[in-house]
Amino acid sequence: MSIRRASVPDPGPWLRARASAPAVAAAAVMLGVVVFDAHRSGINTMDNAFVVKAAQTFLDGGSPYADRRFLYLPSSVLFAVPPTLLSEEARFWLVPAGTAALVVAGWFLALRLFRVPCLSRLGVLGVLFLCFFGPFRNLVQLGNWTACSVAALPAALVPASRGRWVRAGLVVGVALAVKPMLLPLTLLFLFARRPKAFLAAAAVPLATAGAAAALMPEPGLFVTRTLPFLLRGQDSFAKPYDASLTTLLPRVGVPERLALAVAGLLALALLVGAWRRWRAGGDEGLRLAETAAMLMAAACLAGRPAFDHYLLVLLPVLAASVVRAGSVARSPWLWIALIPRMAGFELLWVDAVEHWAYSVAAVNLTVAALLLRRVARPVAGGPGGVRPTGFGADLPERGYVQVKTRVGH
Helix, strand or coil, rough: EECCCCCCCCHHHHHHHHHCCCHHHHHHHHHHHHHHHHHHCCCCCHHHHHHHHHHHHCCCCCHHHCCCCCCCCCHHHHHHHHCCCCCCHHHHHHHHHHHHHHHHHHEEEEEEEEHCCCEEEEHHHHHHHHHHEEHHHHHHHHHHHHHHHHHHHHHHHHHHHCCCCHHHHHHHHHHHCHHHHHHHHHHHHHCCHHHHHHHHHHHHHHHHHHHHHCCCCCCHHEEEEEHHHHHHCCCCCCCCCCCCHHHHHCCCCCCCCHHHHHHHHHHHHHHHHHHHHHHHHCCCHEEEEEHHHHHCCCCCHHHHCCHHHHHHHHHHHHHHHHHCCCCHHHHHHHHHHHHHHCCCCCCCCCCCCCCCCCCHHHHHHHHHHHHHHHHCCCCCCCCCCCCCCCCCCCCCCCCCCEEEECCCC
């Protein structure tokens, strides 16, 4: 007797189709609401203010590192000089809008990696999701420069997918000069054996940071004051929001050395997994997205600090990959893990700050587990083909599975 299981339709074509005009309008309105709401948050672009204040100190002849809250490379000061020319009122409106625009641009660039139109159903659904995603709202309210890295990661992967590796290296280099979040991504150029791209990524921040350091007094404070402050996970103000395992595990009673070992081993597993994922080949967009996500996840789990808006650096390229069969974005576990980070989600019996850090760590661990599972599964479908996982992955291209059982003799 033959039993046929009902076919599971591929959501890819539906997600690629053009979104309706009301859906586009709804996404635009909701985005405007989030930006406007940032002005009522009470923290109105606090993180951007630290950087602009450091740039103003630099222009006044002082050292930007006199303020321990300025945690970026000397090159960041140069990028922060233009905002000092604007009035405080202008920055009050432009910074949230610019931050939101950078994140949305990053989402649209992630779609381009998989050749999905920006005004597709997936594109519009992604913008709507962002409007209800806590890390996005927090990023817009803070005006944190992580938004530059959110846009830069897919902006580098898109030319890399088309063989323009030096251009990708330059994009990463500019992003590093602004904020060195994408430092783990430079390993991708080594995996791909693209030394020119790696050198381009290194040359831009080194040159700009060197020029800025030569112009400012006491640049050595970055090494003697800022770096130790960063390596300690900042201070009591920021630590409750730090989701790195080296900070979070000691809060639940794990000895610090053991926490460091656990985080280091997991980060090493992700680095090895990223190298194996790159070697596995397959669809180029999926290969780039998953390798980059593993590199960034390793930094989020083992590095400190790791705040919730860091999720926006690795999630867009993974979410955009949902149009590819076998992507981790088709796993329901990824989306379940994101639920606690949605705006308005609260657990009355859990302290809000503790919930914050634990839920962010849960997302990072889920992403790491899904990506490592994908790498660990046997290769199938020819050279370089990684076996699909997730929703509909177990179905062959014909759309059904034929199961034969023997009934009697």
